[in-house]
Amino acid sequence: MEKQIVVSGIRATGELHIGNYFGAMRNFVTLQDEFKCYFFIADWHSLTTEEDAEALKVHILPIVKDYLAVGLDPQKCTLFAQSSVPEIAELALLLSMVQPKTELEGLPTWKEKEASQKEAGKIVSAGLFFYPVLMAADILIQKATIIPVGKDQLPHLEFTRDVARRFNNRYGFTFPACDALEGRAIKVPGLDGTEKMGKTEGNAIDLVETPEGVAQKLSVAVTDTNRKLRQDPGNPYICNIFALHELLSTPEMVEQIKTDCQTAAIGCVECKKMLGNNINKFLAPLQERRQAISDDYARQILSDGGKKARITARQTLNEVRDKMGLPDLKGE
Ligand code: TRP
Ligand code: SF4
Numbered sequence: 446m447e448k449q450i451v452v453s454g455i456r457a458t459g460e461l462h463i464g465n466y467f468g469a470m471r472n473f474v475t476l477q478d479e480f481k482c483y484f485f486i487a488d489w490h491s492l493t494t495e496e497d498a499e500a501l502k503v504h505i506l507p508i509v510k511d512y513l514a515v516g517l518d519p520q521k522c523t524l525f526a527q528s529s530v531p532e533i534a535e536l537a538l539l540l541s542m543v544q545p546k547t548e549l550e551g552l553p554t555w556k557e558k559e560a561s562q563k564e565a566g567k568i569v570s571a572g573l574f575f576y577p578v579l580m581a582a583d584i585l586i587q588k589a590t591i592i593p594v595g596k597d598q599l600p601h602l603e604f605t606r607d608v609a610r611r612f613n614n615r616y617g618f619t620f621p622a623c624d625a626l627e628g629r630a631i632k633v634p635g636l637d638g639t640e641k642m643g644k645t646e647g648n649a650i651d652l653v654e655t656p657e658g659v660a661q662k663l664s665v666a667v668t669d670t671n672r673k674l675r676q677d678p679g680n681p682y683i684c685n686i687f688a689l690h691e692l693l694s695t696p697e698m699v700e701q702i703k704t705d706c707q708t709a710a711i712g713c714v715e716c717k718k719m720l721g722n723n724i725n726k727f728l729a730p731l732q733e734r735r736q737a738i739s740d741d742y743a744r745q746i747l748s749d750g751g752k753k754a755r756i757t758a759r760q761t762l763n764e765v766r767d768k769m770g771l772p773d774l775k776g777e
Contacts, residue, residue: 451480451626452589454487454527454580457504458495461511462649463724464633464642467692472593472626474516482522483587483754484512486747489527489534490580493573494562509743511652514735519746527583529751532758537575537582539765543611544578552577554600581605585620586758593626616768619761633692634685638667653732656725663717663724669706672713679706679713686713686720693723 453473461470476482486505495501505526517524527533549555555574562569572579580601584592585608592602602625609620634640635648642649650662668686672679681687681703690699698719705711763775 448479448481449591450587450589451476451482451591451593452485452584452587453483453593454485454490454583455508455512457486457488457491457501457508459504459644460651460653461508462642462644462651463692463727464635464649466515466652467631467633468595469593470512470515470517473512473522476591476593476626477518477522480591483525483589484517484522485525485527485530485583485750485754487527487583489572490576493570493576494558494567496567505747506740506743507653509747510735510738513738513743513746514652514731519750523750523753524746525750525754526747529747530586530754530758532755532762533579533582533586536586536758536762536765537579539769540582540585540608540612541575541578542769543615544608548604548607549574549577552600552604554597577601577604578608581608584623585609586761587754588621588761590621590623591626592623596627599625599627612765616765619764619768631692634688636662636666636685638670638685650724652728653735654724654728656721659721659724659728660718663721666717668713668716675712676709678709681706686717690716690720690723693720693727698723 453469455469473482473484486508488501488505491501491504509524512524513519554577558573558576559569562573581604584602584605592598592605594602602623606622609622613619632640633642635642635646636650637646637648639646639648650659654662663686666686669679669681669684671677684706687699687702687706690702694702702711702716702719706716763773766772766774
């Protein structure tokens with residue numbers, strides 16, 4: 446049986462952190478063994494909100510290195526930059542011809558993004574409005590059926606299925622329906638006591654964090670706020686430090702901390718120290734592998750991946766051009 450096809454885009458916005466690791470990167474690493482996977486740095490998507498060209502340039506290679514360091518294997522999956530597959534842009538243009546504009550306007554993600562750009566005093570680009578069509582093209586160009594994304598992206602997948610259905614109805618079956626793969630994603634809470642670790646919130650531990658950085662960030666991290674004095678018993682279930690222990694510490698240690706916190710046998714300072722040690726143990730081998738990856742190597746991987754992704758992309762695009770009555774480009 447043919448392997449199912451997986452596509453997912455990685456936003457090119459700054460250092461990746463342990464929230465990204467447990468939320469998405471780790472899934473990608475397991476998916477590459479089971480499916481035909483295309484993972485790409487969504488550099489065009491970043492341009493929809495990023496005005497700073499230098500910032501974008503700076504971010505791509507570190508992200509590639511992070512992904513290679515956590516175990517993406519270029520022999521098993523295709524890793525590339527979106528912009529190195531121009532077929533995606535052409536497909537997006539062609540898909541936009543079957544897509545009513547009103548539905549783009551109605552997407553909740555559009556309304557949110559538009560509002561946040563305005564609030565930040567930034568331009569609301571036509572590219573931002575077009576984002577969902579481009580995302581549909583990212584997926585449909587590879588005829589992917591499995592899309593590992595977070596909950597926030599579900600409206601975009603629904604939109605992708607709609608576009609595919611419309612195209613199929615008008616021109617004959619071309620695109621399979623895709624589904625989100627959400628199940629294995631884990632939400633990692635932030636150091637500030639909030640629900641989600643995120644780069645922009647400044648509540649994250651980066652994958653490149655030094656032991657000193659880890660200690661510093663943990664020292665000011667929020668715990669069970671009701672636990673004011675050392676002798677007060679704590680409630681681990683509402684403490685983000687405990688949630689991080691559950692991800693990074695052994696089951697025995699997690700059990701011990703749970704009891705010791707509830708009986709005040711352990712203080713938060715000590716509890717954080719134990720977590721810090723485990724974070725460092727987790728990050729050290731990853732950072733070592735990352736160190737060994739040169740810029741040139743990362744660039745080479747991206748370039749090879751781009752070439753590979755273009756082969757299948759061209760096939761789909763030719764099929765679409767054909768069905769839409771556009772001249773054949775196959776020989777070129
Ligand atoms: N929109 C996604 C995000 O913000 C990134 C993305 C772009 C994507 N194209 C994609 C994800 C295609 C899955 C498939 O996270
Ligand atoms: Fe949280 Fe640990 Fe403090 Fe309990 S002891 S409140 S789990 S940091």
